[in-house]
Amino acid sequence: MSKQEPTFALIDCNSFYASCERVFRPDLAKVPIVVLSNNDGCVIARSYDAKPFIKMGEPYFQIKHKLRQHGIVAFSSNYALYGDMSERVMSLIEAMVPAVEVYSIDEAFADLTGIGGLDALGRQIRAQVLRCTGIPVGVGIAHTKTLAKLANHTAKRLQSQTGGVVNITDPVKRDWVLRNTDVGEVWGVGRKMKLHLNAMGIKSAMNLAKADPWTLRKKFSVVIEKTARELGGMSCLELDEPAPLKQExxxxxxxxxxxxxxxxxxxxxxxxxxxxxxxxxxxxxxxxxxxxxxxxxxxxxxxxxxxxxxxxxxxxxxxxxxxxxxxxxxxxxxxxxxxxxxxxxxxxxxxxxxxxxxxxxxxxxxxxxxxxxxxxxxxQINVRWGRGTVRLASVPLDPHWGMRRELMSKSYTTKLDQLWSVACE
Structure with missing residues (x-):
């Protein structure tokens, strides 16, 4: 009996921080949003419609005029809200697939090996997460993790045509995506690496997939070698095991x-x-x-x-x-x-x-x-009733030295006194 070809999905939340802010503010559904770093320092997240006007990392004090000019709303980072919404999204995904690797706060790999109806499953995951959390996601499906990342990127880039789900397990679709994706968009290829690859004539993801893996390994690293092999359809990366315990x-x-x-x-x-x-x-x-x-x-x-x-x-x-x-x-x-x-x-x-x-x-x-x-x-008390419910007397409840977050939204899902309320007229 032949071994089944592995199949992966990458489920990635669209503009996650901005999407979390919109869940409880439907009035901002079509308003561009940026989210600021600690102490309202610089931009760390942007909604899709804010990206043409604001660059990542721009200091907030320097762009206030641009925000007003383009009607962009700024929020301080609300990590309690983002963390709770992330847990809800990941719990929904875990209930729908055999195995999950939570890759970051807003994305997860899923093992779909041996499962049929992949397109329908991708649409089901997307619809379930949106219905239960209000967070839109993109789903990319492929036979390797690197290709799944690329499929997800395509699902977001061409959302109006793809509906947010792209399955490139078919070689014809895979090759179309590879030909039409810049090598700089490949998972693990940074700006410096892109320049090195461009100098070798590798400008698209397809060029990298067809490059000689051993040459790439000798010239760069085993990471780039594995990336090329994965783009060619050879799975080199499995779902990660549970993270090792921290030593610090x-x-x-x-x-x-x-x-x-x-x-x-x-x-x-x-x-x-x-x-x-x-x-x-x-x-x-x-x-x-x-x-x-x-x-x-x-x-x-x-x-x-x-x-x-x-x-x-x-x-x-x-x-x-x-x-x-x-x-x-x-x-x-x-x-x-x-x-x-x-x-x-x-x-x-x-x-x-x-x-x-x-x-x-x-x-x-x-x-x-x-x-x-x-x-x-x-x-046990702090897990049930919220962090800081019981604390040492030396830990203040509302410190005057705390992070500056003058534009922070409410903690709609983690504090009883800030629950979402709806007024009836």
Missing amino acids: ICCSRMFGKRLVELQPIKEAVATYVMRASEKLRAQKSLCKKVRVCIRTGMFNPEEAKYANGVVVDMPYPTDDVRLLTQAAVGALDHIFRLGFKYSKAEVILLNLCQLGEHTDDLFATSQTAEANRVMTVLD
Whole structure:
């Protein structure tokens, strides 16, 4: 019995951040949207109709006039909303296909090997996600992951003709897409690589598919070799296994304004430790060391510059947020200096190990069963009622130093007091 040829689908949300903002604002259905980075710094996402006017990465303060001129609405990043909507989209996809690899917050690969009616399934996935979440998606189907990416790109580029679903498992359709796609649009081919390939006469995806893989490997890398083979129809990339556990966990943020006093920086560090410890317990790890860093802004020539960090050894491997916070906040006393305007703090949990991996001598102190129970209850409450429902007293509810997000939409799906309401007249 011959082995079935693998088949993949890439399901990618269209302009995901902007689409999330539109779900609960139907009045913006035909209004161009941009989403800003932390502290409303620069553009990190654009709706399709905003792309002709605004470039990615443009600083917000420089383009306010362009936004007004073209009627473009700007939003601060609302990661709670985007994360929750992503989970809803991925849950729907997982319920409709045998196996899924969540590739990023807004896209996932699905294994469709052995499944018939691929076009109908693609349209079904698209319709189900749109109906249940309001998020439009594109679906690309092919025999390799790289081709599925290319099919998805074509589904979005030619949405009016394709209906958002493109299946190129047929060689004739595959070759048409390859001929009509610039090599720079191929997954994994960046700007510099495109220039190198163009110099070799490789200008389209079809040129890359027909290039000699061994030559590409010797001249560039095994990654480009695999890309060429995948474009030619040979599957070299499988659905990834679950991601390995992190060996370090970092939480860092820019402050919403410069801080010159120690106390608000301690509040920020306590907040970051709480978030990092949640990730630590989620992967069932323990931490042996904590590194705390603070720094000023590094680009303003009128501000004095200073950066420093310190590593603290924990008395025993732990996931107890109380002990971790005490160590991290206490460390600030050794690195804080008066007279500077601080812009950022960072907390890194180091030397992580799993429960039962560390070996202690007979008399060594270890985390108590009581502490384990407290952390379990803490996480259960915060999962059920929302992050920060139960927190340390040193973690403020509404910090004045928090990220500047003056244009943020409501957390429609994650906060009871911000649920979507409909007025009846």
